[in-house]
Amino acid sequence: MENSIPYKIYLEESEMPKAWYNVRSDMKIKPAPLINPGTLQPMTAEELAGVFCDELIAQELDDTTQYIPIPEEILGFYKMYRPSPLVRAYCLEEKLKTPAKIYYKFEGNNTSGSHKLNSAIAQAYYAKKQGLKGVTTETGAGQWGTALSMACAYLGLDCRVYMVKVSYEQKPFRREVMRTYGATVTPSPSETTEIGRKILAEHPGTTGSLGCAISEAVEAEMKLDGYKYVLGSVLNQVLLHQTVIGLETKAALDKYNIKPDMIIGCAGGGSNLGGLVSPFIGEMLRGENNYQIIAVEPASCPSFTRGKFAYDFCDTGKVCPLAKMYTLGSNFIPSANHAGGLRYHGMSPILSQLYHDGYMEARSVEQTAVFEAATQFARVEGILPAPESSHAIRVAIDEAIKCRETGEEKTIVFGLTGTGYFDMVAYEKFNNGEMSDYIPTDEELQKSFDTLPKVDL
Secondary structure: OHHHOOOEEOOOHHHOOOEEEOHHHHOOOOOOOOEOOOOOOEOOHHHHOOOOOHHHHHHHHOOOOOEEEOOHHHHHHHOOOOOOOEEEOHHHHHHHOOOOEEEEEEOOOOOOOEOOHHHHHHHHHHHHHOOOOEEEEEEOOOHHHHHHHHHHHHHOOEEEEEEEHHHHHHOHHHHHHHHHOOOEEEEEOOOOOHHHHHHHHHOOOOOOOHHHHHHHHHHHHHHOOOEEEOOOOOOHHHHHHHHHHHHHHHHHHHHOOOOOOEEEEEOOOOHHHHHHHHHHHHHHHOOOOOOEEEEEEEOOOOHHHHOEEEEEEOOOOOOOOEEEEEEOOOOOOOOOOOOOOOOOOEOOHHHHHHHHOOOOEEEEEOHHHHHHHHHHHHHHHOOOEOHHHHHHHHHHHHHHHHHHHHOOOOEEEEEEOEEOOOOHHHHHHHHOOOOOOOOOOHHHHHHHHOOOOOOOO
16 A cells, blocks of 8 residues: 555545535534624624625634535636645655654645635635625735735735735735735835824834734724725634645545544644644544644744633734634734744634644744754755744654654644745845744733733633
């Protein structure tokens, strides 16, 4: 069987998922609902309609439907780059001299360069179907903004992106790709919104955060007729769309009777991790199988490993609903030294509940070690990985080395969420020996925790 497994496992077009998997349907303890910060009551569909598209609200609130059909128009777009390959990292295994078998699901084989397109086209489709003129959004490292601008260009929608200022300045080419697709890109926090001006007044010279950019994007949406706000991670609806990753991964493994021992994904807001692991966790929830699921986050933004499981604002400007999640506090702004994405102060409510219930574990890694792994992977596997993906690569390599030391023949699967060709400033700093690590102190985190809203539900 070993010799019959190809280097890249491709699925046929007919094997591509026709429905998204809703892991909430199998969760015994459901994620806590979004709540209205004014009434402290669960948000209703009517209240959410001021911000989100109608169909996306229905998906956000659906805790019971196991599989939600993917519209034919979205499936047609997916066929441009899906199914994506599951690749055996033979060269990496050889370099590491490990008995472990390492596979990665590669989501960088589309023009936007990452997994984000899976949800971007879905959200843009529902906005177009509702008759909207355009959408507003935020982006951190730029993958989401790039994907959404591409989807909006395809469907003829206006796209307005608030990009975290440090990324806007460090990644001019990512910004220009968005503009080439027709998006308007504004560094956040900015002087174009009331919330942006307030944040700048309170934090002069700030390099921004996703929480800041979310606030500005929501304010802009509320002032624009015919627009809705869309989000690239965290929300239930986004994790739902991203399950095409995990469903394809499982189908490819099943095709060759491969059972993974561990599944590893990078974790920022949770979109790619949730998309990759949900079908596998579903099996765990139903008592059908067991896996070791590992979420990997940056030590400079450690919401899982050092955060609080509590209700918190989804944004710095405190205009969005409250979500129960592992959070560092909505006022937390990662150090400008932190390269790449994974900059959100909180974690998906779905993944937070699963982590809290013991279905997955979390590790934090420092960025110099992340870029060491990225460089090692690039040199032997031929793909320059995104810094975000490289967090998963770091732990995959660490686990493979453990297998070398113990002689265990484990099967490791990780998510390679995208390519790093727009992240060359960060790679340059690493190659020049100018990159350093930053870990927030307990005192710094406590200042942010002290601002958590007092919610007793």
